[in-house]
Amino acid sequence: MSAAHHSTETKPILSARIRSFTYHGEGLPVLEGIDLDLAPGTLTAVLGASGSGKSTLGRLLSGWLPPGTGGTLRGFLELAGSRLEFGGSGDPRINPAEWGRHVGFVPQDPAAVLSTVRGTVAEELAFGLENAALGRQAMKTAVEHTAGVLGLTELLEQNPGSLSGGQLRRLAIGCAIIAGPQVLIMDEPFASLDSAGTAGLARLLQDLVKLGTAVVVLSQVVDAPLLDAGTWLVLDNGKVTGSGPPAGLQAGAGLLPPGIRAAGGAPAPARDHTGAVHADTLLPRGGAGVPALELRGVCFGYGGGGRAAGGRTTRRRARGGSPAGDASAQVLKDINLSIKPGEVVAVTGPNGAGKSTLLRHFNGLLRPTAGDVLVHGRDIAGEPPGEAARSVGLLFQQPRDELFERTALREVCFGLDRLFHPGEAAGRALDALSAVGLSGAADAHPAELPASGQRLLALAAVLARKPSVLALDEPTVALDGGGLALLDAAVRSAAGEGAAVVLVTHDLDYARAAAHRVVMLDGGRLDG
């Protein structure tokens, strides 16, 4: 099946015929029978559920996973007219730098792009240009233009280490496009972007395609901009199960695997099989009891003498040791929030609004500069976060920041022995793994799980503790349709058992479907 034949007759800039690709040490190929031709000025969407091989395909096409060192490729890659045949001894070697001149790549984890030795966003953007020995004036022009296109202009002098998740993704995209590659491959680029960011990226994609770039978006969600793609390539289990213009694939029911989420799709259980259970009907009654979580006049600023756990003054440090540029800004201003047991509250807001900062106050990882945080009426000001964690479960925005053990089972077991009898802890861990569909991966290394699996594993580690306050930071990011249904079931079940749930999400559809109440954090203040 040839992907781009439908959209254009122009000669492709990048072609791939992948008979098979197998990682070293694994018996079965992760990719099989994939034919792809990317012509200039086209948008191609590669759709597939988590674990379908999308990221492997993206890294292979972009030179981030060179055949030979990364695994065994049978087939060929052809870039700008020169063909590299793989499949036996004496395979050619890809020069990643040369490849990178033609093909830009934005990985699923945007932090992986950072050079880590550049002190500002502007210098990070310029890193690739410096290596190509571009003159300083030309670099400045390119940096300003790219920053303008991606809404990074205000952040140019900030340290990359101090950016929020959504801002970091924009920076990663900027690093990939600044040198004007002919092919741009992006892995889940819309994840964790706010609505302004999504709209901006959609416009950018259109502009790049108009200028003749071959753009490839790998995604498990049919985001709205992908409806305009010339070609869809549907991957399931490493094989192409459908390809062609979106119209044909959308209409034919069953051509898209169930794991692929629809554009702007609310989670399936919002319209669940009983047809009766909607979030509103679950709203807990009465308001006389003590709130599960209460914030009273909470203020916080990274440079304002906020206290981190352990009593030290926090300051977002640059990787090189200097403080972030906006250190003195107040991130949270007089936040009042009260959540009843069994209530689900969604917090939305633009990238960088301080949503993650807010969640970190719930268990004391960050301490307010003014105001109080009360869990079941108890002020947690003097408690170490480990004590507050008995009641408060926190799912981090980046699952990789949360996972640190050698196997999935050990990960979920961590800390359970402090809450339950040793015998009971193992059983609870296995139950939690099973609840998120990871029973089969108990012995897997967390880093080897696909992004969706990592998110679900982190969720299992939180759920196993049966917290009475559940704080979830962007839980839908990286989840495919199946993962989202599991998350939704877990949230409903926790709320049903009386847990107060706070969801931070940029996904408004999900927020409205899953929560009793949606509040907006913008400019440090909470509305709604």
Added chain:
Amino acid sequence: MRLHPLTSLAAACSTAVITTAAASLPLSLAVMGAAVVLSARGGTARRLLPAAAAVLLPLGLSLLVMHGLFFPEGRTVLAQWGVARVTAEGLAFALERAAQLGAVVLALLVFSFSVSVPDLVAVLPSRGVHGRFAFVLASTLTLLPAITSRVERIRQAQESRGLVVRRGVLHRAAAFRLQAVPLVLSLIEDAGTRTAALEARGFSNPGPRTSYRDVPDPRGQRVLRAALLAAAAAAVAARLLLTQAGS
């Protein structure tokens, strides 16, 4: 005034050389005092003093034991246990050497804690230092902050799942054993993914490279650097001459 990184490097190195060559206790003590004041003004004293103590305490103690107890030229015996004699001359010599060493270590530490790493990395390639080496140097200088922030992240994840870390250095040190293995594993994993990104962004390009960061190097500072290096050379020459004349 913002110091060019090479100016502060030259200042630190020439201070170290001159103090060593002069071998004068008052000068060494003055340099040590000045270094501490500079670092306190620059806001790095809280990180600098523990690092200096970690280097200097064991070295100072060993000097004291070596010269304080066994100093053949010592005449004024303060105490004696068999072959070991504590002499006033031995103690004075040990003190002088320790002060000299302290001055050198503090001068270099003030530099390494105050230098702007991005500035240094930007400057080195234009002075003929290979980009890859400049990167390795920068990575080394940023390694400690990078490790600290990674340990912090792992500890926060563990605290969020019930690890109780109480206030105080000892409690943190005790908790560190739980973060050590995840730290090493995550640094290795991180290095793997980072390599692909760096290679794709042309980091290994053999050709010339440019720098986005403009680090001003005013004429005054260039003259100052030359003067500092000349002073260091003069101090070494004077020392050699004096030694020859004395022998």
